[in-house]
Amino acid sequence: MRARDLLRSRPEGLYCPPGDFFIDPIKPVDRALITHGHSDHARSGHGSVLATQQTLDIMGLRYGTPFAGTTQAAAFGETFDLNGVRVTFHPAGHVLGSAQIAVERGGLRIVASGDYKRQPDPTCVAFELVPCDVFITEATFGLPVFRHPPDREEIGRVLRSATQFPERSHVIGAYALGKAQRVIRLLRDCGYDRPIYIHGALETLSAYYRSQGVELGRLEPATVDRSTKDDFAGAIVIGPPAAFADRWSRRFPDPISCFASGWMRIRQRARQGGVELPLIISDHADWDELTDTIKETGASEVWVTHGREEALVRWCELAGIAARPLHLVGYEDEGD
Numbered sequence: 321m322r323a324r325d326l327l328r329s330r331p332e333g334l335y336c337p338p339g340d341f342f343i344d345p346i347k348p349v350d351r352a353l354i355t356h357g358h359s360d361h362a363r364s365g366h367g368s369v370l371a372t373q374q375t376l377d378i379m380g381l382r383y384g385t386p387f388a389g390t391t392q393a394a395a396f397g398e399t400f401d402l403n404g405v406r407v408t409f410h411p412a413g414h415v416l417g418s419a420q421i422a423v424e425r426g427g428l429r430i431v432a433s434g435d436y437k438r439q440p441d442p443t444c445v446a447f448e449l450v451p452c453d454v455f456i457t458e459a460t461f462g463l464p465v466f467r468h469p470p471d472r473e474e475i476g477r478v479l480r481s482a483t484q485f486p487e488r489s490h491v492i493g494a495y496a497l498g499k500a501q502r503v504i505r506l507l508r509d510c511g512y513d514r515p516i517y518i519h520g521a522l523e524t525l526s527a528y529y530r531s532q533g534v535e536l537g538r539l540e541p542a543t544v545d546r547s548t549k550d551d552f553a554g555a556i557v558i559g560p561p562a563a564f565a566d567r568w569s570r571r572f573p574d575p576i577s578c579f580a581s582g583w584m585r586i587r588q589r590a591r592q593g594g595v596e597l598p599l600i601i602s603d604h605a606d607w608d609e610l611t612d613t614i615k616e617t618g619a620s621e622v623w624v625t626h627g628r629e630e631a632l633v634r635w636c637e638l639a640g641i642a643a644r645p646l647h648l649v650g651y652e653d654e655g656d
């Protein structure tokens with residue numbers, strides 16, 4: 321069986337003709353398999369959704385229920401037969417519940433990895449390497465300039481700054497699903513035991529992470545009025561990117577604006593966003609993780625999607641691996 325007969329791109333997303341299902345479709349379809357809960361991958365309105373229980377829970381929290389006609393939970397490693405196509409979910413290490421989806425028929429295995437990373441992350445199950453014939457990889461940070469430093473080093477910079485400027489608040493921008501909880505957990509792992517103040521937009525998902533056994537320590541609402549402004553002197557506050565855009569962070573005393581994203585590698589981008597303390601913490605694979613993972617899967621063919629496809633396609637060609645960009649529209653990951 322040829323790979324493009326097993327999976328191909330359609331305007332709605334990645335489609336499996338024999339199985340008659342889509343992976344992470346951007347438009348409502350009859351049958352969707354969903355890799356993870358970020359909003360560009362997990363949309364509401366499908367006839368049926370197959371995803372991990374945590375991804376289903378996260379979709380329910382974000383969209384309300386019912387968000388699909390029917391839902392079915394996939395455990396990691398469990399095999400499903402969809403019209404003669406074998407489907408299995410494997411951990412992707414991206415955010416809580418995130419999965420790669422392996423699709424097999426007639427001795428051919430394609431792995432759609434969704435978004436993934438290899439750096440250890442205490443808030444989700446680690447990436448599992450799945451040997452395959454065709455590997456579909458993201459390329460969000462698919463340029464050699466993108467190399468993510470160890471996340472604890474980045475968190476250490478916040479903690480040193482907090483010690484150096486005890487009267488100032490540190491306001492960290494982080495995506496609501498995954499990044500925020502990872503930053504909180506990293507602060508705890510680095511010994512920070514004071515309350516951490518969170519924007520209201522982070523409350524539901526942070527409570528869900530806790531319910532799944534991710535310890536986050538004491539969290540307090542970051543609610544400021546004139547009488548309490550001084551209470552935030554020296555505090556660490558976390559809010560979603562949108563809150564930064566509306567200048568929410570300026571409510572806090574003499575705030576030092578921090579932002580946690582792989583894009584913070586680009587100084588100009590940090591400066592344009594008014595970020596004083598950029599933190600290079602990403603939930604996506606960096607260049608080395610992308611190229612190492614491609615090699616380790618043993619795939620003879622690679623399809624590259626959402627991001628900087630050209631550089632990674634070129635790297636594959638130089639490494640003797642057939643590669644092509646998979647032109648899927650509509651992905652602009654909310655969790656970089």
Ligand SMILES: [Zn+2]
Binds near residue numbers: 361414435654655
């Ligand atoms: Zn994502």
